[in-house]
Amino acid sequence: MSVHLSDHTPSEQGRNLRWLAGVVAALALWVALYSQLVPFSEWAVSALSIDAHSRAGDAVGFFLYEAPKVLLLLTIIVFAMGVVRSFFSPERTRALLAGNREGVGNVAAAGLGIVTPFCSCSAVPLFIGFVSAGVPLGVTFSFLIAAPMVNEVALGLLFALLGWKIALTYLAFGLAVAIVAGWVIGRLHLEHWLEDWVRNVRAGDVVVPSAKLDMVDRIKAGLDAVRDIIGRVWPWMLVGIGAGAAIHGYVPADLLASIMGRDAWWSVPAAVVLGIPMYSNAAGVIPVVEALIGKGAALGTVLAFMMSVIALSLPEMIILRKVLKAKLIAVFIGVVGTGILAVGFLFNALFT
Numbered sequence: 359m360s361v362h363l364s365d366h367t368p369s370e371q372g373r374n375l376r377w378l379a380g381v382v383a384a385l386a387l388w389v390a391l392y393s394q395l396v397p398f399s400e401w402a403v404s405a406l407s408i409d410a411h412s413r414a415g416d417a418v419g420f421f422l423y424e425a426p427k428v429l430l431l432l433t434i435i436v437f438a439m440g441v442v443r444s445f446f447s448p449e450r451t452r453a454l455l456a457g458n459r460e461g462v463g464n465v466a467a468a469g470l471g472i473v474t475p476f477c478s479c480s481a482v483p484l485f486i487g488f489v490s491a492g493v494p495l496g497v498t499f500s501f502l503i504a505a506p507m508v509n510e511v512a513l514g515l516l517f518a519l520l521g522w523k524i525a526l527t528y529l530a531f532g533l534a535v536a537i538v539a540g541w542v543i544g545r546l547h548l549e550h551w552l553e554d555w556v557r558n559v560r561a562g563d564v565v566v567p568s569a570k571l572d573m574v575d576r577i578k579a580g581l582d583a584v585r586d587i588i589g590r591v592w593p594w595m596l597v598g599i600g601a602g603a604a605i606h607g608y609v610p611a612d613l614l615a616s617i618m619g620r621d622a623w624w625s626v627p628a629a630v631v632l633g634i635p636m637y638s639n640a641a642g643v644i645p646v647v648e649a650l651i652g653k654g655a656a657l658g659t660v661l662a663f664m665m666s667v668i669a670l671s672l673p674e675m676i677i678l679r680k681v682l683k684a685k686l687i688a689v690f691i692g693v694v695g696t697g698i699l700a701v702g703f704l705f706n707a708l709f710t
Contacts, residue, residue, distance in 0.1 A: 370572075377574045392430050399423035417607025424599045429592060433584055435487045440583025444576040461541060463497035468536040471504025472529075486681055489556055490583070496544020503694055504536035506668040520657075524709065528661060531704065535665070535697035542693050551686035597676055625659040626702035630695055633666030657709045662702030669694055 399422040400410070408415040467488075484505075488498040508529060517525040549557065571579075647660050675687055682690070 374573050377577055395423050395427050413607045417603045421603035425596055432588055435484050437580040437584050440580035441576050444571055444579040464500040464537045464540045467497045467501035468504040468533050471501050472508050494544055495549055496540045499543045500536045500540030503539055503669050507665055508532035531701045539693045539697050548686050551683040553681055556681055626662050626699055629659045629663035630666040630698055633663045634670045635672045636667040656706045658702040658705030661705055662698050665698045
């Protein structure tokens with residue numbers, strides 16, 4: 359953010375410097391809090407006198423780590439998007455990313471997802487920021503799918519466990535699902551199935567022309583976005599993460615292995631149905647993948663399960679419900695689920 363203090367009076371310069379110092383201090387506090395999430399969750403579990411290695415300890419620790427992490431991410435992303443939005447009206451943003459640029463936008467958004475090691479719930483804050491800034495809906499979905507499903511953690515672990523051919527094939531198919539599913543959703547023009555408050559944010563213009571806004575005005579725009587959006591979605595965030603914590607702590611991997619350790623035609627759709635209620639990031643589900651393969655499950659079946667866990671998790675759907683109407687969530691599940699089924703069957707045909 360460039361600031362030309364010489365263009366302002368001394369009183370305005372002092373005001374700008376105070377606000378800038380406040381932002382720097384807030385960012386330093388944010389970094390300090392984020393860096394202490396793991397120690398905090400471990401300390402809190404021990405303070406509650408819960409065995410950290412028990413199912414309850416696993417679930418509580420998961421919640422106490424994920425809840426503040428997702429809320430911190432949501433705060434910083436929404437603030438940044440609010441500041442950026444003060445430079446671009448929604449009409450200008452949509453003009454830059456819509457029309458014949460949409461296909462390119464889907465590819466770029468999916469590529470961004472590869473280098474952002476977010477789980478599905480952590481990717482939601484950036485998704486909300488994109489949607490509220492007027493980025494095309496299909497492009498935002500390409501990011502939401504790719505970020506948890508195709509990232510360097512998943513690819514690195516797949517390479518180490520199953521070899522480079524499978525890792526690269528997973529990369530190709532994962533990106534294809536993210537790009538094509540996002541493009542299809544974009545072509546359906548379902549913006550009217552966004553929740554009303556989101557559509558109002560997308561339709562709203564900055565009252566003062568962006569050229570006349572100073573640094574303080576832009577910071578205030580970011581703070582207004584934080585108050586508005588976080589005030590609406592934080593309860594849903596906590597409910598979704600709470601559901602994920604319960605599943606994370608109490609659903610045993612051995613049960614999944616016993617159910618999915620079969621090579622049958624129905625195994626792929628069954629794996630997808632089983633995966634949706636689960637919640638984990640790519641690193642967390644890889645040990646389950648290894649266990650299932652060790653039990654004799656077909657590779658495509660296992661990868662379909664993995665993709666549904668990290669791209670269609672129930673906690674993610676709970677959080678998205680505050681942003682998307684139920685019909686749009688159903689379309690999202692249907693389109694992405696179809697892509698995952700295709701990947702599962704293709705992997706079984708190629709590697710079985």
